[in-house]
Amino acid sequence: MALRVSTARYPEIMSNYIPYGRQDINQADIDTVVEVLRSDWITQGPAIERFEQAIAQYCNAKYAVAVSSATAALHIACLAAGLATGDILWTSPNTFVASANCGLYCGAKVDFVDIDVNTYNLSIKALENKLAWAAKAGCLPKVVIPVHFAGQSCEMKKIAALSQQYNFQIIEDASHAIGAKYQSKPVGGCEFSEMTVFSFHPVKIITTGEGGMILTNQEKLYKKLIRLRSHGITKNPDLMQGESHGAWYYQQLELGFNYRMTDIQAALGSSQMNRLDEFVERRQFLAHRYNELLQYLPLTLPWQDPETESSWHLYVIRLKLDKISKTHRQVFEELRQAGIGVNLHYIPVHTQPYYQKLGFKAGDFPQSEQYYQEAISLPLYYGLNADEQEQVVTKLAGIL
Numbered sequence: 226m227a228l229r230v231s232t233a234r235y236p237e238i239m240s241n242y243i244p245y246g247r248q249d250i251n252q253a254d255i256d257t258v259v260e261v262l263r264s265d266w267i268t269q270g271p272a273i274e275r276f277e278q279a280i281a282q283y284c285n286a287k288y289a290v291a292v293s294s295a296t297a298a299l300h301i302a303c304l305a306a307g308l309a310t311g312d313i314l315w316t317s318p319n320t321f322v323a324s325a326n327c328g329l330y331c332g333a334k335v336d337f338v339d340i341d342v343n344t345y346n347l348s349i350k351a352l353e354n355k356l357a358w359a360a361k362a363g364c365l366p367k368v369v370i371p372v373h374f375a376g377q378s379c380e381m382k383k384i385a386a387l388s389q390q391y392n393f394q395i396i397e398d399a400s401h402a403i404g405a406k407y408q409s410k411p412v413g414g415c416e417f418s419e420m421t422v423f424s425f426h427p428v429k430i431i432t433t434g435e436g437g438m439i440l441t442n443q444e445k446l447y448k449k450l451i452r453l454r455s456h457g458i459t460k461n462p463d464l465m466q467g468e469s470h471g472a473w474y475y476q477q478l479e480l481g482f483n484y485r486m487t488d489i490q491a492a493l494g495s496s497q498m499n500r501l502d503e504f505v506e507r508r509q510f511l512a513h514r515y516n517e518l519l520q521y522l523p524l525t526l527p528w529q530d531p532e533t534e535s536s537w538h539l540y541v542i543r544l545k546l547d548k549i550s551k552t553h554r555q556v557f558e559e560l561r562q563a564g565i566g567v568n569l570h571y572i573p574v575h576t577q578p579y580y581q582k583l584g585f586k587a588g589d590f591p592q593s594e595q596y597y598q599e600a601i602s603l604p605l606y607y608g609l610n611a612d613e614q615e616q617v618v619t620k621l622a623g624i625l
């Protein structure tokens with residue numbers, strides 16, 4: 226049966242289409258997953274702890290909790306931080322909606338801090354100003370979620386200093402940034418935060434299909450996260466109210482969820498962890514190559530803070546629209562039509578209809594909105610080869 230699908234609407238079905246991101250699964254990854262499928266445990270087994278330990282060790286964090294997605298991770302991290310009705314959470318508008326939605330799940334109010342013009346991360350100056358204002362207005366945040374956009378760490382030392390002064394907790398959304406470094410140390414060590422969250426969606430640096438992880442150095446948070454991941458239930462008699470009834474007994478101590486990762490996913494994650502450095506090195510190499518190949522085009526290339534080493538989840542260019550005769554949308558659509566799977570990260574969260582209903586307006590965070598008018602994410606992933614990368618550059622140069 227002939228299947229007719231419009232290549233205009235679904236460009237990814239073109240045979241030579243270059244996507245913006247994709248996973249890399251090798252034979253070792255497959256073998257590790259098959260081994261778990263043949264074992265006694267496909268969930269709640271030993272592969273989970275192995276994966277957690279591999280990441281905790283890599284990041285130099287004391288504890289790690291694997292969950293079903295980074296969205297789930299952000300949700301229970303907020304709950305563990307004590308975020309509840311009447312509290313306030315701040316994050317960057319230049320992120321995936323999940324970094325803000327987690328606050329709403331907890332009944333808290335969400336607000337944003339505009340981005341830095343160079344890094345596209347939350348601006349430290351804007352954060353300082355907004356905290357000073359909020360202290361007077363009596364609406365300081367309980368939790369701030371800095372997002373390490375594209376894999377480049379935020380200025381965590383400065384954010385941590387402000388958290389001391391204004392008494393908020395920090396949850397790093399490092400969905401883009403496993404394998405990245407800040408001040409020469411791995412992102413995820415939680416030196417400047419309460420908790421750090423990773424995502425293992427297939428477009429991210431390593432994958433488990435769907436999956437996420439929370440890291441922390443605080444035992445109390447760790448124990449709370451473990452409970453929240455699995456219905457708020459404990460089998461540990463020491464934590465129970467009254468006596469255990471016997472070997473079958475468990476108690477639900479609070480309202481939790483089923484946010485567990487399966488052993489099938491965790492096994493894939495452990496195998497992918499063995500390849501993390503190789504993945505990041507390749508992304509760094511391709512990003513530097515883009516920098517060279519694109520340097521003479523009317524574009525702003527990604528700026529790097531010397532205190533950071535990005536994991537290069539995304540390679541984002543900004544069009545210098547005053548030097549181009551086409552619109553941003555034209556350039557984007559012509560690239561898609563040419564088989565280049567460009568994308569746009571991100572639509573400012575506060576401009577989403579759902580957030581507009583909460584009272585946010587266009588114009589509230591002008592730097593993130595200006596950025597959105599000009600930004601394009603070019604294809605960048607481990608398996609992108611030199612030829613494909615040159616195709617991207619040639620097509621882009623032709624269009625500009």
Ligand SMILES: *Cc1c(COP(=O)(O)O)cnc(C)c1O
Nearest residue numbers: 294295296321323400424425426
């Ligand atoms: C991908 C992503 C998430 C959500 O991750 P999932 O694992 O898909 O739930 C959250 N925040 C950011 C910044 C992301 O890029």
